[in-house]
Amino acid sequence: MLSRAALRTVAARQSASTALVARGSATDSGVRDEKNFPRPVRGEPGKVRLGFIPEEWFQFFHSKTGVTGPYTFGVGLATYLFSKEIYVLEHEYYTGLSLLVMVYIATKKFGPNLAAWLDKEVESVEKDWNAGRQQTITDLQEAIENEKKAQWRAQGQEQLIEAKKENVLLQLEAAYRERVMNAYSEVKRRLDYQLEKANVERRLSQKHMVEWIVANVTKAITPDQEKQTLDRCIADLSALAAARK
Template identity: 35%
Template sequence: MSLSRILPLGQNGRVVVLPIRFSSSHGHAVAATSEKGSGEPNFVQKIVYRFKGIPLPGEAHAPKSMFDDCDKEWFAEKPPTPMPKDYKEHPDRDLANYPYPERPMYPPKTRLLMMPDSWFTPFQKVTGASGPYLFFGGLGAFLVNKEIWVFEEQGVMLIGWILFYLMLTRTVGYKGDKWLYGELQKRFDYYNGLIAEDLKDAVEFRKTSAAESTSLAAVKENVPVVLKEAMALQLEATYRKNVQGVATELKRRLDYLKETEETKRRFEKEQMVKFITEGVETQARDKSFKEQYLQNAIQQLKALNIQA
């Protein structure tokens, strides 16, 4: 991915930048040597150093280069959990003739940076290693020669788009795959969390159902006795309510009879007093009654004197 560059350094010296590739966790490292001593890099050299990840004078750590991830192949840290081979969402599912589709984790093997390897394999078995390349090259030349594929400005744009695609996939493809895998893992974790919550609810429901079943079995034998006692309590409550009603009604009637008798006596007393008062007043108007009464009183006084 990198090219050797010869950059001017002052008037008498030149710096040769040579790419040296190492197999390490930090990717590619580039060493710079100078023919005559070392000096302060110029503007172009600083840009080159930044692109190559070479630390400038005075920097303790090498900067992060934008080309560190170029031409890297991405591999998942842990592959997704495969579906069990004997899994069936229904007993009638035919897994032999209609298996579950599987999402490929990695793109298929390619040749020439973008051509599927499956296109070359059938020819390679018959014609050898160079046969597929000659076949597709000859087919392309035949289509252009016979003007079946008219190679106009759209064809040039197609080549440009292919080059742009190759450059894009080789530069940011690693980071893009890594980011998409992280988002996929987040989505898996989200759905796994939902499944875990559902399983937790199911386990809690099973525990609650078991406890309720145990309680029901414990009280099942006592249900008839409980119902009988409840019926007896209801009958007792109804009886006491009826007795209370009878007592209330009886008291009300007795109160009515008592009040009636009291009213009757009071009326008789009033009539008697009135009758006596009228009789006395009538007799008081009679003079013989006064004399008779006076004689009667004198006789009673004499009788009292004799007794004394």
């Protein structure tokens, strides 16, 4: 029993040290290296004979003395202790023997049920621990998915902002083109006004010039010149009429 307790203590210490090393064995990405640092597994108790003697002790004798070696060694050792009175069979011995028989009977009668109940309790505790761990993993996975969705939404917001900027640039371009068109229309209207004004002034100048020339020419013609011109015209007309005849 003491040897098994010692072995369990050593195994527990080894598993604890393995767990400590495994905590620091995460890679740069934060994921545990399951291959080089596997998770500790709950150890199962080894096989025993006669209710308390480890199977390893019998295997130790098998390679040297055969199958009956451990039993022969045990009986011979007990005989030697009894014969040399190293172990005295006093009344406490018989009391212990009676208790051993009672414990053996109780173990055979209640042991399987108790072992099954304890196994269920151990499995329940382990299940609770694994459930908490699995729940933590599930929560972390959900957090990762939510973070990915948040990043995706942030990218969508960036695209929306870019679209709004492009829309503002288009509005500015439209306003610029509208103002350029207004400036063009105003300049063209004023140039058309100046052109029309220049045309009107030129026509008025021509009209006044013609009237002035006609008036001055009319004033320069004397009554004798007018009479001569009229007679010449009549003569020309008469000559034309005679030529036609």
